[in-house]
Amino acid sequence: GAVVSQHPSWVICKSGTSVKIECRSLDFQATTMFWYRQFPKQSLMLMATSNEGSKATYEQGVEKDKFLINHASLTLSTLTVTSAHPEDSSFYICSAPRSGVEEKLFFGSGTQLSVL
């Protein structure tokens, strides 16, 4: 079964509104989680690293005031797309590392955001 849960699976919102996406590790603690963004037929681009108890680390070119990340607990990270615009429409995926297993990184099922 899934070890990382991501919600919602899809969301449609009006331009100018904010959207929150949740990522939960289900049966393990994750002090670090990763947020990726994927445009249609393209690869995944790392947006930011979410750190429990400290500020997120953003990749170059990613606006931290636009994409607010809060690592509220050892099992929950949230990504809030603030004042969303149509160009923010994309597929957002979170992942969390789990020690002790070879594959290490588990992914959520993704959130398709459509901004009208």
Added chain:
Amino acid sequence: SQQGEEDPQALSIQEGENATMNCSYKTSINNLQWYRQNSGRGLVHLILIRSNEREKHSGRLRVTLDTSKKSSSLLITASRAADTASYFCANEVSGYALNFGKGTSLLVTP
């Protein structure tokens, strides 16, 4: 920045045939991972090959790694329609974060 480059970008084969996808990377790696993504879904880890390994098998999957050429290949044998998906190679950057290639879109027709 993206490091991996897969080829081909798209591959169409018939059921029963083998599918081979290649990945090249630029920097040194500890390991290389392959993932599968069905349309509009999350990623599923397929296989991890370490830098000191040359070949690894998992069911119908065979992965090779050539660190001298900075390349890896994923072979899916006896493909099935259910193998239709996008396949990505990825390598670890700092602290478990992955850098993904552009992916190969595989279509297996009955």
